[in-house]
Amino acid sequence: MAHHPTTVNLDETFVFTANAKKKIFMTIGLGIVLLILGIVFSMMGGHHGHEEVAAAHSAEGHHETAAWVVRLAKNLWHNNIFFAGISVMGVFFVAFNYVAWAGWSSSIIRVPAAFGNYLWIAAPLTILLFIVFGHDLFHWTHEYLYDKNSPQYDHVLDHKKGYLNSTFFLIRSAVYFGLWLVFFHIIRGHMKNEDITGDEKWYHKIVIVSAGFLVIFGVTSSMSAWDWAMSVDPHWFSTMFGWYCFASWFISALAILTFIVLVLKDNGYLAIVNENHIHDLGKFVFAFSIFWTYIWFEQFLLYYYANLPEEVGYFITRLKTDAYTPLFFLILVMNFVFPFLILMTRNAKRQSIILKVICGVVVVGHWLDFYMMLTPPIMKQQGGLDGITLFMELGMGLVFLGIFLFMVLTALSKLALIPKNHPMIQESVHHHVF
């Protein structure tokens, strides 16, 4: 019963065992094998694609790049920003839970508090990928677009040059990652002090730092979405895009968070996390699946309704072409219909196995959502998924997932798993929802 104070063991530390590391390295290894097979297959069988992409590029007056190289670049970029976003969403989850003085989540808060560690990989990778593959990924990086004497001169992009130029892009990306990492480490530093000293002042310090982070995050999450995902199609823009990316990243982060919590419980950790906490995480996954659908549909409906040529092109390329139409509808089923109908009942949100399946589907669904944001502008009609290209996409996805999990679990093992001196930890122990 809730009113009898129970004594529970709050001293828990996650041990990142050699066995767990082996499993993650095997995932990465499998990913690399699939990736190499995919590259070899595309090099052998991809002549058709090669010619068309090359034709498209030579029409722009650009040197030839093999189709598989473009795909590899897109592939790296796609996974990079997907996991970078998930990583910062973990910090965001911690921040808004502290600012809201949430008690229930204090037993699981150390899991999302470890997500930000992946930013150490994402930050240099983003800069590196932009420098190496910038011209393959971002049309607006080509110098000839801004040369008034060139036949390819683009006055629209010339007007956007003040914002969309390589130097400023790199500075902005560095600033986003810099700010996110600073806040991530300040919050974790305070958490460590709280564990050691048991002083409540550290809790209030985290609340203040978190409030600061939320202000920064509100701007940087939208801006990073414009830079990293929207600018691959530099003529097109959507005022919903920042929110759209945010929704996709956030629901993926929630799904991964729920999945990690469930797996930790399966391995004997987090004893104080019971079905009520799981229920709340399930509600988050359910609610933000609907939130994503709402944002997705809002963006779609306005463009569909107004039907302006410069705006509706985004949906024409995705909805009315052989390469992307099946994926377009598959994403809606995976990210909306499936979680909506299955997580609707109370029991489904309280059962480990159902939640694990839904979380897996939702993460893959949003990974495909980012695929659909980035691939059509970069690869034109060559970006569909088939037997050959799936090898590369899956392989790269597994490599990044493995690295992400490795970084997160490493950070998770560095702090106590339960914040035993959190002022509201008792509330979380006795958490009960209807």
Place this chain on the structure above:
Amino acid sequence: MEKGKNFVVGVYDEEDVLLEAVGKIRHQGVKINEVYTPYPVHGLDDALGYHYSNLPIAGFLFGLTGTILALTMMIYTLGFDWPMDIGGKPYIALPDFIPITFELTVLLCALGMTGTFFVASNLKPWAQPKMFDPRSVDDKFVLTVDLAKNASMDAIALSGIIKASGASEVSTKTME
């Protein structure tokens, strides 16, 4: 007219005593009619063995009715009864119908659930609330047992069980 029902009424002073008493009484095979408390008591639902409400299922069905109603209405009026060319879109332009479908789904779901809750809880303006003991809206916890539903025991035996569970007062009462 319905005949009066006979109840054994136990009055408790403390929340903790009541919670333990509910468990003890049910353990002895007594079916508890209802417990009246001045404020929501945490864990009482579990102690009374209440099942989770089926209200969400009613909500789902009402919502589904709203979805079907909205789609039928718009497909019939705009698609068959009075087709109109709006911005060159097809007569049955499903994406345009979604906002209204959503609104009607939510409206019928909310109104239907509220109505179902009122009916199920017997909440109507002319309803006479059952008041076993007026102190249950002040500082006492009142537990009632319906004699007709515990045919194997008489009023004296039931009073004994309730008294032994920690009630400060036990009485019998006939209610309409």
